[in-house]
Amino acid sequence: MHFPDLPALAEPDLAARVQHALDHKTKPLGALGRIEALALQLALVQGVERPVLREPQLVVYAADHGLSRRGVSAYPREVTPQMVANMLAGGAAVSVLARQQGLRLTIADCGVDAPLAEGALDLRVAAGTADASTGPAMSAEQARQALHQGMALVERLPGNALLLGEMGIGNTSSASLLMQRLTGLPLADCVGRGTGLDDAGLARKLAVLAEALAANAAAQSPLEVGTALGGFEILTMAGSVIAAAAGRRVVVVDGFITTAAVALAEALRPGVLAACVFAHRSAEGPHARWLDRLGARPLLDLDLRLGEGSGAALAWPLLTAACALLADMASFESAGVSNRD
Numbered sequence: 001m002h003f004p005d006l007p008a009l010a011e012p013d014l015a016a017r018v019q020h021a022l023d024h025k026t027k028p029l030g031a032l033g034r035i036e037a038l039a040l041q042l043a044l045v046q047g048v049e050r051p052v053l054r055e056p057q058l059v060v061y062a063a064d065h066g067l068s069r070r071g072v073s074a075y076p077r078e079v080t081p082q083m084v085a086n087m088l089a090g091g092a093a094v095s096v097l098a099r100q101q102g103l104r105l106t107i108a109d110c111g112v113d114a115p116l117a118e119g120a121l122d123l124r125v126a127a128g129t130a131d132a133s134t135g136p137a138m139s140a141e142q143a144r145q146a147l148h149q150g151m152a153l154v155e156r157l158p159g160n161a162l163l164l165g166e167m168g169i170g171n172t173s174s175a176s177l178l179m180q181r182l183t184g185l186p187l188a189d190c191v192g193r194g195t196g197l198d199d200a201g202l203a204r205k206l207a208v209l210a211e212a213l214a215a216n217a218a219a220q221s222p223l224e225v226g227t228a229l230g231g232f233e234i235l236t237m238a239g240s241v242i243a244a245a246a247g248r249r250v251v252v253v254d255g256f257i258t259t260a261a262v263a264l265a266e267a268l269r270p271g272v273l274a275a276c277v278f279a280h281r282s283a284e285g286p287h288a289r290w291l292d293r294l295g296a297r298p299l300l301d302l303d304l305r306l307g308e309g310s311g312a313a314l315a316w317p318l319l320t321a322a323c324a325l326l327a328d329m330a331s332f333e334s335a336g337v338s339n340r341d
């Protein structure tokens with residue numbers, strides 16, 4: 001499988017110029033804290049001293065999972081198409097936030113187990129994955145198709161920012177399985193309550209996911225692991241992350257499931273992480289641990305555990321603020337403010 005080359009984002013000269021500009025703004029040195037680091041990252045992603053964010057695209061990647069028939073979620077499988085309809089009708093949390101933040105919202109059906117909803121983008125691979133507790137979730141060909149469609153989608157979208165969202169009952173299970181295989185941590189450290197499982201539900205989820213690991217132990221490479229344990233929405237998203245990073249777009253990562261897509265993308269095409277801004281630390285138990293492993297420091301910590309791209313949308317104004325401050329704040333010199341010695 002061929003993935004595009006990534007631009008070299010670590011340009012020491014550019015980084016030094018942007019840091020110099022930030023250091024000479026009218027504020028105590030470093031006083032805008034992580035907003036300064038964010039501005040620098042956005043400059044490096046775009047390869048310019050003054051990054052400008054244009055036509056941000058929030059894409060919700062939706063699909064069903066064979067595992068959702070095994071009692072791994074607190075909610076039934078039918079919720080996936082129902083929520084897709086709700087998103088398209090404007091009533092989901094992500095619909096409200098996208099509207100409020102001026103983000104264009106695309107609902108990409110990557111493999112929902114229902115007919116294509118009117119208004120959804122058709123990236124359907126199949127009507128849900130196979131049950132990963134008994135074998136691979138998808139075929140190698142399906143994995144390739146999902147990755148390709150994710151890359152092609154980004155190449156068609158305008159703008160220079162991709163905000164990741166997802167919908168798919170059971171997809172915290174797929175994300176947990178990917179986390180286990182990509183980090184090597186014990187399964188129990190990779191599994192959370194998802195939509196709100198109780199203790200008995202969590203124990204059941206753990207047992208089913210242990211079966212899935214055993215059934216797919218032969219998968220070795222990142223592509224094989226994604227094929228065996230992924231979902232169509234997660235692989236499509238991973239393809240989009242690679243294409244976005246290759247095209248110098250910033251990727252705004254949401255919660256646990258989108259982190260799975262980004263971690264898989266990083267395993268497939270090392271370097272994509274440099275283009276990723278992690279919006280928030282999800283309340284899904286293992287998310288904090290995975291972020292640590294990735295060396296990622298999320299912007300927000302709001303106890304969100306929704307997905308859909310809701311956290312990415314909530315963090316969006318911080319990115320636009322970082323660009324505005326870098327572009328428009330006066331320097332000590334231009335404003336005639338005395339700098340420290």
Ligand SMILES: Cc1cc2ncn([C@H]3O[C@H](COP(=O)(O)O)[C@@H](O)[C@H]3O)c2cc1C
Nearest residue numbers: 073075166167168169170171172194195307
């Ligand atoms: C009404 C509803 C709206 C949602 N929006 C996002 N999710 C989130 O919950 C699902 C993952 O959790 P699990 O693995 O436990 O099924 C995903 O669809 C995710 O986007 C929702 C879940 C529900 C029930």
Ligand SMILES: O=C(O)c1cccnc1
Nearest residue numbers: 194255256282305306307
């Ligand atoms: O962190 C997330 O994205 C998440 C957590 C629980 C359920 N759905 C999504």
